Amino acid sequence: MGIPSGSSKLESSKSVSRRTKTYVLDTNVLIHDPHCIFKFDDNNLVIPIEVLEELDSIKMEQSSERGRNARRVHRLLKELLPDSRSMAEGVELDTGGTLSVVINKYLQGDASNAPERFKEFQTLLDFKKKDNRIIAAALFVQDNLPPPTILVSKDVNVQLKARAVGLESEDYLNDKAPEEPEFRSYKKIEVSKYELQRFASEGEFELEGYAEGQLFVNEYVLLVSDEGKTMPARHYGDGVLRKLIIPEFVKAPGGVPIRPRNLEQRFFMDALLDDTVSLITCYGKAGTGKTLLSTVCAIHQTVSATDCKYDGVSISRPVIGVGKEIGFLPGTLEEKMNPWLQPYYDALEVLIPGKEPKDPQFENKRQRRKVKSQEEPAAGKVPQKPYEKLLESGLVEIEALCFIRGRSISNRFFILDEAQQLTPHEVKTVITRISEGSKIVLIGDPAQIDNPYVDSRSNGLVYCSNRMKGQAIAAHVQLTKGERSLLAELAADLL
Numbered sequence: 038m039g040i041p042s043g044s045s046k047l048e049s050s051k052s053v054s055r056r057t058k059t060y061v062l063d064t065n066v067l068i069h070d071p072h073c074i075f076k077f078d079d080n081n082l083v084i085p086i087e088v089l090e091e092l093d094s095i096k097m098e099q100s101s102e103r104g105r106n107a108r109r110v111h112r113l114l115k116e117l118l119p120d121s122r123s124m125a126e127g128v129e130l131d132t133g134g135t136l137s138v139v140i141n142k143y144l145q146g147d148a149s150n151a152p153e154r155f156k157e158f159q160t161l162l163d164f165k166k167k168d169n170r171i172i173a174a175a176l177f178v179q180d181n182l183p184p185p186t187i188l189v190s191k192d193v194n195v196q197l198k199a200r201a202v203g204l205e206s207e208d209y210l211n212d213k214a215p216e217e218p219e220f221r222s223y224k225k226i227e228v229s230k231y232e233l234q235r236f237a238s239e240g241e242f243e244l245e246g247y248a249e250g251q252l253f254v255n256e257y258v259l260l261v262s263d264e265g266k267t268m269p270a271r272h273y274g275d276g277v278l279r280k281l282i283i284p285e286f287v288k289a290p291g292g293v294p295i296r297p298r299n300l301e302q303r304f305f306m307d308a309l310l311d312d313t314v315s316l317i318t319c320y321g322k323a324g325t326g327k328t329l330l331s332t333v334c335a336i337h338q339t340v341s342a343t344d345c346k347y348d349g350v351s352i353s354r355p356v357i358g359v360g361k362e363i364g365f366l367p368g369t370l371e372e373k374m375n376p377w378l379q380p381y382y383d384a385l386e387v388l389i390p391g392k393e394p395k396d397p398q399f400e401n402k403r404q405r406r407k408v409k410s411q412e413e414p415a416a417g418k419v420p421q422k423p424y425e426k427l428l429e430s431g432l433v434e435i436e437a438l439c440f441i442r443g444r445s446i447s448n449r450f451f452i453l454d455e456a457q458q459l460t461p462h463e464v465k466t467v468i469t470r471i472s473e474g475s476k477i478v479l480i481g482d483p484a485q486i487d488n489p490y491v492d493s494r495s496n497g498l499v500y501c502s503n504r505m506k507g508q509a510i511a512a513h514v515q516l517t518k519g520e521r522s523l524l525a526e527l528a529a530d531l532l
Contacts, residue, residue, distance in 0.1 A: 061175040144170070172195065224256070316505060352452045
């Protein structure tokens with residue numbers, strides 16, 4: 038099952054007949070999904086020894102998801118390959134395929150037996166780099182195992198270099214969403230003017246000739262009559278559509294009223310305020326109102342509503358930008374998270390402004406000042422911003438994702454921003470922390486990804502939306518119209 042000590046190809050007709058493809062796995066694939074070993078059906082899997090070296094260095098990261106996944110891969114390999122002989126010869130997997138660890142014989146001692154293309158590759162690239170050694174191992178596998186050999190990597194540069202030397206290479210596709218997502222903003226359904234009138238008066242409408250799978254549960258639609266009249270609705274299952282249930286406005290205590298500015302924001306607010314929906318995924322480019330609406334609806338249901346549904350609001354987002362863990366920043370946990378959560382402080386500043394808003398609709402400004410009146414701060418003391426009381430009281434908490442494992446979050450409204458930066462496994466880790474009485478909202482823009490190992494189809498936000506669609510406790514909304522400013526809208530579309 039493994040690669041022989043010489044350069045001759047395998048002669049076992051049984052092994053040749055049962056293998057359809059030979060996949061060589063890069064380190065980042067195993068880190069991305071430790072259980073990917075069991076997701077290649079009945080094909081042959083090969084792990085270069087260089088990958089084990091990289092995993093060995095990554096496993097020392099105690100608090101990172103990468104470190105945990107590296108340790109998980111080591112445990113799996115120890116169970117599957119219990120001795121040194123099985124590592125070289127390979128073992129059969131329950132999927133019908135095989136797994137083995139390969140040592141590149143071309144890089145040991147005299148490489149005179151190596152093919153010419155390998156020697157050319159060796160003179161062009163520096164083999165001190167692990168990526169190049171992994172590609173070289175894949176070339177060795179290609180020469181010694183039945184074709185086709187495919188290098189699987191989530192690193193685009195590795196894929197390109199592999200193809201340049203004649204290797205077939207591809208991304209890990211198991212957890213990618215379909216190329217054409219079924220959720221694209223909202224659907225329009227044509228109805229007669231009489232049906233629209235009945236829906237407006239009764240608040241419910243049943244589609245005639247509804248076919249299973251035509252609409253997902255909690256999918257938002259727009260009813261359009263022959264005369265051009267429209268009404269938004271939500272599908273509750275079995276072709277039953279109902280009106281959106283949203284108030285005229287929502288607000289934080291002492292803050293300004295926030296109203297949805299477009300149809301998609303009305304969809305989003307309906308899902309945010311419905312306590313039967315425990316999970317919401319929301320796509321939206323910059324300036325569409327994802328952060329502002331989710332924050333104000335969370336605070337409204339925690340503090341302002343007559344029957345408060347949650348004990349508090351938890352806000353978090355992945356730390357991706359500088360490439361360092363949270364522990365490298367000085368100060369307390371809140372101080373470390375401040376740079377990453379500044380968008381939420383900006384949103385709170387809008388919701389609970391320290392100055393009177395310049396808006397003609399607020400007439401009794403003197404009466405409003407009584408709500409937010411404060412004592413003059415002592416000399417030299419920085420005046421407290423109105424929203425800081427929410428943070429000090431614990432009603433709004435800052436969560437660090439690196440410490441969320443093992444927690445049980447109950448009766449909280451949890452907002453996870455920039456969820457497109459997470460892997461599917463990381464999103465699963467967060468969602469499985471949510472207990473009864475809690476709600477989680479995942480927001481982000483799949484078109485803006487800084488994590489080098491996920492893309493617009495394999496990131497945690499899109500993966501979660503795709504897998505959870507149609508569930509009674511889950512809803513998905515897509516925001517497309519920018520409301521921040523004309524400049525922000527043009528920049529998001531044109532730049």
